Amino acid sequence: MRSYFKNVSRIRYEGPKSKNPLAFRHYNPDARVEGKTMKDHLRFSVVYWHTFRGTGIDPFGVGTAIRPWDDGTQSVRNAQNRVRVAFEFMEKLGAPFYAFHDRDIAPEGANLRETNRNLDAVVKVLKEEQQRTGIKLLWGTANLFGNPRFVHGAATSCNADVFAYAAAQVKKAIEITHELGGAGYTFWGGREGYSTLLNTDLKREQEHLAKFLHMAVDYKKKIGFKGQFYIEPKPKEPTKHQYDSDAAACLNFLREYDLLKHFKLNIETNHATLAGHTMQHELEVAGAAGALGSIDANTGDELLGWDTDQFPTSVYLTTQTMLTILKYGGFTTGGVNFDAKVRRESFEPIDLFYAHIGGMDAFARGLKIAAAIRKDGRLADFVTKRYSSWDSGIGRKIEQGQVGFVELEKYMLEKGEAAPNTSGRQEFLENLINEFI
Ligand code: XLS
Ligand code: NI
Numbered sequence: 001m002r003s004y005f006k007n008v009s010r011i012r013y014e015g016p017k018s019k020n021p022l023a024f025r026h027y028n029p030d031a032r033v034e035g036k037t038m039k040d041h042l043r044f045s046v047v048y049w050h051t052f053r054g055t056g057i058d059p060f061g062v063g064t065a066i067r068p069w070d071d072g073t074q075s076v077r078n079a080q081n082r083v084r085v086a087f088e089f090m091e092k093l094g095a096p097f098y099a100f101h102d103r104d105i106a107p108e109g110a111n112l113r114e115t116n117r118n119l120d121a122v123v124k125v126l127k128e129e130q131q132r133t134g135i136k137l138l139w140g141t142a143n144l145f146g147n148p149r150f151v152h153g154a155a156t157s158c159n160a161d162v163f164a165y166a167a168a169q170v171k172k173a174i175e176i177t178h179e180l181g182g183a184g185y186t187f188w189g190g191r192e193g194y195s196t197l198l199n200t201d202l203k204r205e206q207e208h209l210a211k212f213l214h215m216a217v218d219y220k221k222k223i224g225f226k227g228q229f230y231i232e233p234k235p236k237e238p239t240k241h242q243y244d245s246d247a248a249a250c251l252n253f254l255r256e257y258d259l260l261k262h263f264k265l266n267i268e269t270n271h272a273t274l275a276g277h278t279m280q281h282e283l284e285v286a287g288a289a290g291a292l293g294s295i296d297a298n299t300g301d302e303l304l305g306w307d308t309d310q311f312p313t314s315v316y317l318t319t320q321t322m323l324t325i326l327k328y329g330g331f332t333t334g335g336v337n338f339d340a341k342v343r344r345e346s347f348e349p350i351d352l353f354y355a356h357i358g359g360m361d362a363f364a365r366g367l368k369i370a371a372a373i374r375k376d377g378r379l380a381d382f383v384t385k386r387y388s389s390w391d392s393g394i395g396r397k398i399e400q401g402q403v404g405f406v407e408l409e410k411y412m413l414e415k416g417e418a419a420p421n422t423s424g425r426q427e428f429l430e431n432l433i434n435e436f437i
């Protein structure tokens with residue numbers, strides 16, 4: 001096979017002093033952090049859609065990306081060739097995982113049967129390449145938003161036939177994910193939301209979505225797919241309001257419809273920003289519910305109000321992210337999935353390497369810094385001490401359910417006033433974090 005990245009050899013770790021732009025300064029896959037290799041901690045994943053299907057198109061202009069391997073046709077042959085290019089890229093980068101939507105990897109045919117045939121033809125090559133390289137599938141998903149049939153949504157469409165089509169499509173997408181040994185399967189809302197409430201039966205749409213997810217759970221069991229199901233919260237875009245708007249809304253939805261035990265969350269940084277939260281907030285909310293599954297690692301632009309999907313470069317952000325991920329025990333099935341795209345202005349193939357190397361190094365630094373903060377222990381000690389009134393006396397009695405309002409009134413009438421508060425020390429703690437960055 002022809003090489004498309006001839007001038008790039010396997011990206012290696014060269015240490016923080018390296019000036020080689022095609023080397024890692026911090027990501028050293030075999031180095032151990034808290035007893036686990038960086039590779040196993042971070043489980044980096046390349047997304048097929050942005051990295052191999054992104055063209056740089058925006059609402060004001062056509063694509064700019066130069067992709068010499070792409071012949072510009074919608075043929076299966078072109079799609080199969082692209083798979084080989086993708087694996088050459090991922091192999092050279094040293095990414096252990098990738099993720100895809102069904103429609104990124106293979107073109108749609110004239111009807112569902114033909115589309116499924118196209119998929120199978122490409123999955124065959126994906127399987128070969130996975131075997132050749134050892135690169136694995138982090139998760140698969142279905143594109144239920146691109147085709148015009150999904151104009152009103154998929155599982156929440158007002159058109160029952162569209163629900164049926166989406167079900168058939170997801171059935172197939174779970175099957176191919178299973179066949180490729182995927183560690184998970186993600187449901188992202190796509191167009192599951194509304195643009196106006198004037199034409200929307202919100203209750204009915206949400207019930208349909210729950211029904212759809214139950215069908216997916218049933219089918220997963222039926223075929224013996226053991227991968228983790230994820231929901232990826234996002235508050236808006238493309239619709240004005242997405243039903244899976246943030247981690248708390250997703251958890252509530254999953255609980256209400258008895259789905260929580262079957263799902264974890266895939267938290268995306270830029271979606272957190274759009275929801276008016278920080279990434280760390282979303283991770284904490286998911287983690288506290290035992291539902292922190294995986295992350296889509298990108299970043300937005302504070303000055304732009306949409307999902308710009310930039311590669312993460314802020315060490316402060318990756319440190320916060322890794323602090324919470326380590327706190328909840330690290331990834332099991334999930335990983336750091338770069339749902340990020342190079343800028344329209346970065347149109348050469350080599351930019352794909354720079355982008356991923358930067359993101360991987362930013363996360364490796366975040367991991368090392370988070371581990372150092374944890375080893376130091378001052379931050380965790382502060383939080384433990386801050387809540388120490390709950391470890392004995394009246395606090396302990398409240399937590400253990402030994403007292404109610406009557407006993408608490410008696411306690412306070414005797415005491416007369418609450419014990420004095422202590423400082424929250426925000427600035428002190430912010431300085432402490434900066435000691436490590
Ligand atoms: C869109 C989402 C999407 C999901 C996969 O904003 O991030 O890319 O990750 O469907
Ligand atoms: Ni995403």
Ligand code: NI
Nearest residue numbers: 268270307339
């Ligand atoms: Ni996104």
